[in-house]
Amino acid sequence: MNIEQLAHAIRAACNVAEDQELYIFGSQAILGEFPDAPEELRKSVEVDVVPVNKPDAVDKIDGALGENSPFHQMHGFYVHGVALETAVLPKGWKERTRVVRDYLDKNNIGYCVEAHDLAASKLIAFREKDTEFVRFLILRQMINPTVLHARIQLTQVDSVVRQRALTWTELIIESLSDDD
Numbered sequence: 001m002n003i004e005q006l007a008h009a010i011r012a013a014c015n016v017a018e019d020q021e022l023y024i025f026g027s028q029a030i031l032g033e034f035p036d037a038p039e040e041l042r043k044s045v046e047v048d049v050v051p052v053n054k055p056d057a058v059d060k061i062d063g064a065l066g067e068n069s070p071f072h073q074m075h076g077f078y079v080h081g082v083a084l085e086t087a088v089l090p091k092g093w094k095e096r097t098r099v100v101r102d103y104l105d106k107n108n109i110g111y112c113v114e115a116h117d118l119a120a121s122k123l124i125a126f127r128e129k130d131t132e133f134v135r136f137l138i139l140r141q142m143i144n145p146t147v148l149h150a151r152i153q154l155t156q157v158d159s160v161v162r163q164r165a166l167t168w169t170e171l172i173i174e175s176l177s178d179d180d
Helices: 003-017 027-033 055-065 070-075 115-125 128-139 145-153 159-179
Strands: 021-025 046-051 078-081 098-101 109-112
Touching: 003 021, 003 027, 003 046, 003 055, 003 070, 003 078, 003 098, 003 109, 021 027, 027 046, 027 098, 027 109, 027 115, 046 055, 055 070, 055 078, 070 078, 115 128, 115 145, 115 159, 128 145, 128 159, 145 159
Parallel strands: 021 109, 046 078
Antiparallel strands: 021 046, 098 109
16 A cells, blocks of 8 residues: 555545544554555555544445455455544544545545554554564664553553553563664
């Protein structure tokens, strides 16, 4: 996926949801902060969105633009309408989002989760693809591990889950300082 495809996804989802604002989370939110992100971070063909003002429209989005839809078949990527509660994000994440506007209709706005908040969310999920995504962000110095550590502490999640993410981050910080 690239930034033009993300803008297209924003336009299509806004049209289906009849809302001009979306929250974008999941890996492709990285394009909000890094429009030219390395290909390793843009592998996904899925954009996770929820309309800001009409969150109940996620099913409409998923039905019209989701996986295996005519939209997906035509464009090679799809828009996944997902309830915001499926992602665990750090407190204050909305204020840190990055704006991506539809290049054909500037009124359509995607609020992409900021990179550190995205990484914290991925470490809370802690799937292999998520830890690899975060590791890549750190190694490419696209995020600061110390800021990531602080953001993980701002998540409202079970203490065991939070500690797993914190420990992983601490080990990465330690391994990077060993390399110096």
